[in-house]
Amino acid sequence: GYAVVFLHRNRSLKPFLRHLSTYNFLDLLELDGENQDAPVKVKSEHQKRLSSILRDYEQVQRDRSLLWVEFQSLSEYLHLLQMCSTCLQGLGKSAMLYLAAAVADFYIPKDQMPEHKIQSAEGPLQLSLQLVPKMLEPLVKEWVPEAFVVSFKLETNKDILVSKSLQALDKYQHQLVIANLLETRKREVKLVTTDNCVDISMTTEELSSGHEIEEKIVRELASLHSKFCSPDGH
């Protein structure tokens, strides 16, 4: 099994909790009785759902197998990514880095930020956005040169998906790109390496029974990572 360092934005959906994201948490609870000191309990109709989520959550907390690292701003993210990566350097090949999405492609540098609130009365606004530095380059070259590094490529145009993925592998010299299209990403992805392309897809039955494509992605990645770690590379 893996121990996971989970670098995430503060208000993003989170593991375990994401299954409750459509609920107002207070609707899952009720006061048990009418008097002033009535205790709060979980409504019986939500016991089953919460119990299975909580069981998994308590397990990873007990095992200390999930470290939550939270960021808010882009610069916090960039710093924490470097710090977390550097901490994993000692694991050599055993470390897998899974860079699920660009936190931002563009930003406004601090010295170009206006001092005061922008007045909408002054009419339409021209914004000039700079490129966020690509951290994949120092990450692969300097911070975790031995690790198994996985990046994502999301496109809306399927004709450029694989070529863009191969370009990224060539440019950053990492191990694998998970390539997906915005429209179909929950149903199919490609795991692209320099010499191979594995298609992963979900059937309608699998999707309607609540399974998610990430289960298959993670299984396949664990297998590829295990081959990557074995002395002869198989």
Next chain:
Amino acid sequence: GYAVVFLHRNRSLKPFLRHLSTYNFLDLLELDGENQDAPVKVKSEHQKRLSSILRDYEQVQRDRSLLWVEFQSLSEYLHLLQMCSTCLQGLGKSAMLYLAAAVADFYIPKDQMPEHKIQSAEGPLQLSLQLVPKMLEPLVKEWVPEAFVVSFKLETNKDILVSKSLQALDKYQHQLVIANLLETRKREVKLVTTDNCVDISMTTEELSSGHEIEEKIVRELASLHSKFCSPDGH
């Protein structure tokens, strides 16, 4: 008392729940025992906090005094604002509309949206943002011409705060602007009307004991609204 139509963005902080925003909900719960069907219960150390929040929440749900209306996109917001306002028209002067913040000052019209994901490889990005139409104008003139309408003015420069508020009152012909500065907004606001300016502020003691400036704002607004509704205007 008031019945409230609460028009809010889907992932915004919400009444009652906002007091729990620093918690992972799952940390408030625990499995009661070790066997497979152990029930989920609220941890005893969180009983008191949850009980007082839940009591207030259940009260408004029971009274049906809070209607949650959720939007996601800007266009959804603009439509729902018109619909909710029109529904309140029949209340005449008894309706108070409290437009707490601009949902967005600028936007990109649909026909100027790129079809495909913007390629960051192509370098820095120039964005041209259009002004969001000011709904306060049709709202006051057409949708709820008799209502007590309150808008907000948030600035970062205190020198323009009152003049901007008076400009808004003159332009939109509504009743009141709550004027505040980004840095001090939790400690002081001004309630600006065409002929008066009421300063509201919180002492350090009030703030440190957990009170919020909104309590005073709401009390003052209710009083002004009540005068506004009375036949002779006092």
